[in-house]
Amino acid sequence: xxxxxxxxxxxxxxxxxxxxxxxxxxxxxxxxxxxxxxxxxxxxxxxxxxxxxxxxxxxxxxxxxxxxxxxxxxxxxxxxxxxxxxxxxxxxxxxxxxxxxxxxxxxxxxxxxxxxxxxxxxxxxxxxxxxxxxxxxxxxxxxxxxxxxxxxxxxxxxxxxxxxxxxxxxxxxxxxxxxxxxxxxxxxxxxxxxxxxxxxxxxxxxxxxxxxxxxxxxxxxxxxxxxxxxxxxxxxxxxxxxxxxxx
Amino acid sequence: xxxxxxxxxxxxxxxxxxxxxxxxxxxxxxxxxxxxxxxxxxxxxxxxxxxxxxxxxxxxxxxxxxxxxxxxxxxxxxxxxxxxxxxxxxxxxxxxxxxxxxxxxxxxxxxxxxxxxx
Numbered sequence: 321x322x323x324x325x326x327x328x329x330x331x332x333x334x335x336x337x338x339x340x341x342x343x344x345x346x347x348x349x350x351x352x353x354x355x356x357x358x359x360x361x362x363x364x365x366x367x368x369x370x371x372x373x374x375x376x377x378x379x380x381x382x383x384x385x386x387x388x389x390x391x392x393x394x395x396x397x398x399x400x401x402x403x404x405x406x407x408x409x410x411x412x413x414x415x416x417x418x419x420x421x422x423x424x425x426x427x428x429x430x431x432x433x434x435x436x437x438x439x440x441x442x443x444x445x446x447x448x449x450x451x452x453x454x455x456x457x458x459x460x461x462x463x464x465x466x467x468x469x470x471x472x473x474x475x476x477x478x479x480x481x482x483x484x485x486x487x488x489x490x491x492x493x494x495x496x497x498x499x500x501x502x503x504x505x506x507x508x509x510x511x512x513x514x515x516x517x518x519x520x521x522x523x524x525x526x527x528x529x530x531x532x533x534x535x536x537x538x539x540x541x542x543x544x545x546x547x548x549x550x551x552x553x554x555x556x557x558x559x560x561x562x563x564x565x566x567x
Numbered sequence: 568x569x570x571x572x573x574x575x576x577x578x579x580x581x582x583x584x585x586x587x588x589x590x591x592x593x594x595x596x597x598x599x600x601x602x603x604x605x606x607x608x609x610x611x612x613x614x615x616x617x618x619x620x621x622x623x624x625x626x627x628x629x630x631x632x633x634x635x636x637x638x639x640x641x642x643x644x645x646x647x648x649x650x651x652x653x654x655x656x657x658x659x660x661x662x663x664x665x666x667x668x669x670x671x672x673x674x675x676x677x678x679x680x681x682x683x684x685x
Contacts, residue, residue, distance in 0.1 A: 342624075343653075346660045371662040372632045379636050381629075448660065449625035456625035458661065468632075468661065470625050472592075488629050538636040 342451045344426040350460050359417045359430035360442035363553050367460040375466025376545040377491030379538035384485045386516040386530045391523040395453045395473035409518040425450050439557045462551035464496045465489040483519055485512045493549035573597040575604050582610035587619040590627030598630040602637045613638045614676045618649030646676040
């Protein structure tokens with residue numbers, strides 16, 4: 321291979337310094353471009369993004385990590401595999417319907433989740449950001465959480481590749497906040513612990529331990545966001561089931 | 568890529584954070600320090616000066632969320648200056664823009680009397 325020319329090097333620097341393609345373009349509301357079997361786009365179509373400051377409940381930073389000990393794998397390889405088959409690492413009770421073009425900035429993915437009582441909750445996420453070693457999802461209105469979740473991989477101090485999920489989230493509305501201590505928080509932990517365990521198993525780590533760290537970033541509840549409850553995916557599923565029974 | 572250098576200045580109820588370099592996971596400690604300082608000072612106005620920002624990834628945005636959450640807890644008016652159009656769009660898509668006002672430079676940010684709606 322020949323030596324890099326000055327122009328090629330400056331092009332590479334420019335590519336790194338102008339990361340526009342790594343971010344989603346601004347959108348007023350979300351649009352689902354593909355219909356996916358088993359996922360209801362109604363609770364996502366036309367909804368706005370609900371970032372970490374738009375929700376109702378206390379703001380949490382939750383970090384889940386797993387060391388891929390013994391795996392000869394780079395952070396880039398971990399993220400490539402994670403993005404390529406994201407939904408396969410999820411628990412059987414949930415379904416992540418990736419967009420046709422994959423985990424690509426600006427794409428909307430649908431999520432279908434089994435809730436207590438046999439209800440099926442449908443929601444989704446917007447892919448906000450993606451590079452070689454990380455990608456980030458943003459939650460829409462109606463999702464149980466307002467906020468963003470970043471998936472990343474890096475080497476630790478022992479040069480072992482570590483995969484991480486970091487969520488900066490708050491309960492979207494008062495109903496979700498009410499269930500946080502005894503249900504929603506635990507479910508959230510279970511999902512990401514399952515995902516990281518499955519990811520580690522994918523790279524040959526059968527008994528990988530997932531660490532969980534939760535920090536309350538803002539303990540104030542945002543009462544002016546009480547009205548977020550009108551978008552609640554659980555209430556939507558309940559009323560839909562009720563209507564079906566009546567008709 | 569240059570690591571973040573964070574300069575923190577405080578005068579007359581205005582706390583200015585100058586961000587020089589790249590805002591990513593490597594800047595966690597500096598941004599936590601900024602949060603701690605904000606909590607101690609409880610400024611009337613918090614200015615985030617991005618004029619010398621290099622690159623910012625989604626972890627950097629998460630770090631900004633931490634600072635904004637602290638500012639909201641304290642009731643500070645958050646003003647952002649020197650942000651490129653690209654990163655301003657990122658503030659808009661993440662809806663962080665709902666909680667800040669944008670200004671051309673620090674002078675305008677400090678002088679401006681506009682308080683964004685919460």
